[in-house]
Amino acid sequence: MVDLHTHTIFSDGTWTIEELLSNAAKNNVTTLAITDHDTSLPHIKLKDIDVKKYFSGRIVTGGEFNCVFDSVKIELLGYGFDPFKLQDWIDKTYTKNNEINGYKKEFQEFLDLCKKNNIKTTPNLQYNEVQKFPVKIIYDDITKYEENKKFFTDEEWNNSGIIFRKSTCNPNFILYRNFSKQYPSAKEVSNKIRKYGGKVFIAHLYLYPLDNYIEFLDNLRNNNIIDGVEVYYSGFSSTQIKTLENYCKQNNMFMSAGTDCHGDKKPDRKIGIGYNNMNVSEDVIKNWL
Numbered sequence: 001m002v003d004l005h006t007h008t009i010f011s012d013g014t015w016t017i018e019e020l021l022s023n024a025a026k027n028n029v030t031t032l033a034i035t036d037h038d039t040s041l042p043h044i045k046l047k048d049i050d051v052k053k054y055f056s057g058r059i060v061t062g063g064e065f066n067c068v069f070d071s072v073k074i075e076l077l078g079y080g081f082d083p084f085k086l087q088d089w090i091d092k093t094y095t096k097n098n099e100i101n102g103y104k105k106e107f108q109e110f111l112d113l114c115k116k117n118n119i120k121t122t123p124n125l126q127y128n129e130v131q132k133f134p135v136k137i138i139y140d141d142i143t144k145y146e147e148n149k150k151f152f153t154d155e156e157w158n159n160s161g162i163i164f165r166k167s168t169c170n171p172n173f174i175l176y177r178n179f180s181k182q183y184p185s186a187k188e189v190s191n192k193i194r195k196y197g198g199k200v201f202i203a204h205l206y207l208y209p210l211d212n213y214i215e216f217l218d219n220l221r222n223n224n225i226i227d228g229v230e231v232y233y234s235g236f237s238s239t240q241i242k243t244l245e246n247y248c249k250q251n252n253m254f255m256s257a258g259t260d261c262h263g264d265k266k267p268d269r270k271i272g273i274g275y276n277n278m279n280v281s282e283d284v285i286k287n288w289l
């Protein structure tokens with residue numbers, strides 16, 4: 001079976017490359033891609049690892065890249081590129097984001113948005129490195145004050161994940177931030193992945209809170225940004241999967257599949273298997289891999 005979306009300690013996963021490979025083997029994954037955020041270093045590191053000791057299947061070079069399309073922050077998956085060449089570009093492009101200073105800046109932007117919209121926050125609220133993610137600190141703080149509830153839907157109020165996604169994707173959301181200054185455009189990411197021999201897929205479409213998913217796919221396609229769609233993904237409903245399968249068939253797009261396994265951090269999202277039993281066959285990828 002196929003799993004083309006996994007994370008290690010090279011970004012926000014908890015497993016080393018060796019642990020990821022062992023677990024992939026244990027669950028009978030036959031084609032695997034490591035897709036850490038904004039890096040291709042695990043695939044460079046792989047050259048120094050005795051892979052066969054851990055995993056006997058096929059490994060595809062991969063990465064998951066933050067970028068902005070149409071004011072929406074999305075993630076593009078790249079596969080099959082030259083990891084050394086892409087890493088040179090990554091080193092120049094993703095410098096300021098995952099560092100504490102970037103988070104501090106993001107945190108300040110959230111505070112400014114709260115102030116502008118009269119959302120109450122604790123006076124002198126500071127960024128802290130323990131909680132790390134600005135949106136989490138802000139969420140924990142604003143939900144302490146019942147009077148803030150009126151600014152949010154119940155779904156938003158009860159789920160920091162929804163607040164996070166909307167703050168990155170929905171320009172009409174009260175805490176929306178435009179990431180264009182922080183991340184490259186989807187076009188640039190796509191061009192680089194293709195330039196170094198790879199193909200480009202839109203990751204987990206239904207995680208973005210969009211109004212019209214098909215229109216969004218059409219726009220990505222018409223702008224020649226994607227070669228395919230991550231059709232099979234942990235947590236997608238069978239209706240969502242069907243919709244994406246049909247879309248790919250009708251528009252000659254390639255299909256990919258991934259669990260987004262993060263190791264022990266999200267233990268119910270198992271490598272190769274996802275939440276239930278994804279068990280995606282090699283047939284799905286045979287026309288492009």
Ligand SMILES: [Zn+2]
Binds near residue numbers: 064260
């Ligand atoms: Zn991911």
